[in-house]
Structure formats: structure tokens, C-alpha cells
Amino acid sequence: GRGGPRPAGQGAGQEPVRSGGLPEGVEYIPTRKKGKNPMKPVGVAWYSLYARTRLGYLFYQRQVKKARERYPHGHSVPQPYCFPGVKILPIPVLSNNYSYLVIDTGSSQAAVIDPSDPLAVQAAIEEEGVMLEAIFCTHKHWDHSGGNEALCQKHSSCRVYGSALDAIPRLTNPLADREKVAVGCLTFEALATPGHTVGHMVYVLDGGPFGSPPCLFSGDLLFLAGCGRPFEGSPETMLASLDVAVRLGEDTLLWPGHEYALECLTFASLLELDNAALEQKLQWAVQQRQEKRSTCPSTLGEEQTYNPFLRTHRPELQEALGLWQAAGEDPDAFRARVLKEVRRRKDLYQAT
Ligand SMILES: [Zn+2]
Numbered sequence: 296g297r298g299g300p301r302p303a304g305q306g307a308g309q310e311p312v313r314s315g316g317l318p319e320g321v322e323y324i325p326t327r328k329k330g331k332n333p334m335k336p337v338g339v340a341w342y343s344l345y346a347r348t349r350l351g352y353l354f355y356q357r358q359v360k361k362a363r364e365r366y367p368h369g370h371s372v373p374q375p376y377c378f379p380g381v382k383i384l385p386i387p388v389l390s391n392n393y394s395y396l397v398i399d400t401g402s403s404q405a406a407v408i409d410p411s412d413p414l415a416v417q418a419a420i421e422e423e424g425v426m427l428e429a430i431f432c433t434h435k436h437w438d439h440s441g442g443n444e445a446l447c448q449k450h451s452s453c454r455v456y457g458s459a460l461d462a463i464p465r466l467t468n469p470l471a472d473r474e475k476v477a478v479g480c481l482t483f484e485a486l487a488t489p490g491h492t493v494g495h496m497v498y499v500l501d502g503g504p505f506g507s508p509p510c511l512f513s514g515d516l517l518f519l520a521g522c523g524r525p526f527e528g529s530p531e532t533m534l535a536s537l538d539v540a541v542r543l544g545e546d547t548l549l550w551p552g553h554e555y556a557l558e559c560l561t562f563a564s565l566l567e568l569d570n571a572a573l574e575q576k577l578q579w580a581v582q583q584r585q586e587k588r589s590t591c592p593s594t595l596g597e598e599q600t601y602n603p604f605l606r607t608h609r610p611e612l613q614e615a616l617g618l619w620q621a622a623g624e625d626p627d628a629f630r631a632r633v634l635k636e637v638r639r640r641k642d643l644y645q646a647t
Pocket of ligand 1: 434436439491515
């Protein structure tokens, strides 16, 4: 064995498992090259090393160090987002990750989602003058969980939430699907969204009490116009997880784990040539990024107009990919096929 929990597909959509014990699609290597993609298609063993061994941690530490040198003030200009009683502060970390500090402004209690770089998160905590009560970790990858240890040392009462299926550093409170957690007046709901990793979870902040829409902290499940790689799950599993997100409703604000808008929108526009919403969002994103502004949040309603990973049911996308539903083919099985093809093309696009 490789020492970690064995990746599992879900339900009937079990995928072919290779001799190495990892599912199809697990073919990525963390490279040491500078560039926007920390992973590159090379070999099964490398993903295992990154995700499950000390080597991965060393690689992560190097990433943190380099990013601090390259972006002393972060890769993007942080833009706090406030509604009465709540403040959401995106913290740009590493070369394209976001951690989020979510503050109950009444009690100054706060939670952080995916603290990759503990120094950047600690600086925000001090700047805001808040108490860190909880860390919500979407998944085990170091660029989302690497700061847990240091922050827990500094904030001894801080709880660490996440799935027990992922090896999350310092996990104190394993969560079940749909479990709710209160931090001050804030209520977060955890939703199991496997695919990128077996234990991937997203967190939904209930906006109801504050008269705001729900806020989805999506980790590596969903990005603006993009979707995380299914390292530990089949296309069927990933599709089911994306459907979980979509069911949150169109007004839901999307706070993703990475600033990938430009490359994702560019890729999407190569797939769908005649999509006005996509064209418009791309132009907007170009503007935003020229000024180093963050592109989040978008809404799930918007995402469904341009994000190809959420458009597997759309005939225009299916046609653009040259895919047709076979007679008698289950609609979800067909959508999974569409998703797999979008993913394949995205990986090819990124490899070039
Ligand atoms: Zn990840």
C-alpha cells in the first residue's frame, strides 16, 4: 500500500483502478518549475508523494517561501466583503491560493477556511483583532492545510474541522456530511464533495440571519469557470459533488480555493465560441487581473452560464465537444462522460 486511505469511487460509477492502486486521472506531479500550475501530468507515483508523504510537505514549504519572496503583499489585492454582522476577508496566499477569514463582527470571533500560509493568516487575524475559534479545512492537500499546525500552536483553543477521510493535520473535530458548526453567530454547514480527494468538503455559511445570500467556500471542488482535478474520484463522483454545490441555489456566493479565473475563462472560451456571458466575464476578469484585483466572489447562477464543468447538460457544450447521448444512456452517465471530456481537454490545455 501507499500508506494513505485508498481512493474510492462512489456508487455504481467505479472507475478502472490501475495496478498502482490509484484511480484513473491520478497522474500529476508537482513540478519545481515556476509557473501557474503546481502540478503537471507525469506519473501516478508523484501525486502520491505530494499528497501523502513528507516530501509533499517539503515541496509545500518551498512553495510558501518562494511565494512570500515573489509576492510579498500577496498575489492579489485583498478586498474585504461585508454584510451586517459578517466580514469575509480573502487572504491571498502562495501563488494563487485563497484562505478566507470569516468574522462575526459582533463578537470578534472568527473562522478561517484553508489556512495555507500561517504567517499571512496570522497577520490578518492580528490586523482585524479577532479570536480564531475554528479552522475549516476543505481537504488534506498542503496548499490548503499546511498552516493548521502553526495556527493551532498559536491559538490553543482553536478547533480544526474537516473530513476524517482526508489526512488533515491537527484535525480535532471530524465532520459528517451536512453537519453544522457554530462560530459566534455564524453557522457553517459542511457538505461532503468527494472527487478531488476522498474526503473533500465544502463549507456553506448561512447568510439568512444576516440578510445575505449563502456563501460557499468551495476549496478545490469549484473555481470561477473551473473545477478541481478528480485526483481521487471518478467523473461520476465529481459530477455528483458539483451537483451538490449547484443545488445551493443561484444567489449563492462562490469563494473558491484558487485564483484561476483568467486561465479557466480562457479555456472555457476555446470550448464555447458563442457564449456572450462567458465573453463578458472573460473581459471583466482581464481587467480585474490587470489591476491584481481578486475575481471572487461570483455567484452559482453566473457560474452556470459560463463554467463548462457546470454545463454538462447543455447541448451547445455537448455539441462543441462532439459528444452525443447514446440511445438508452442514463442522463447522468452521459453528463459524466461530458465532464470527463471537458477535464481531458482542460488538462491538455494546461500541459501546453
Ligand atoms: Zn487540492
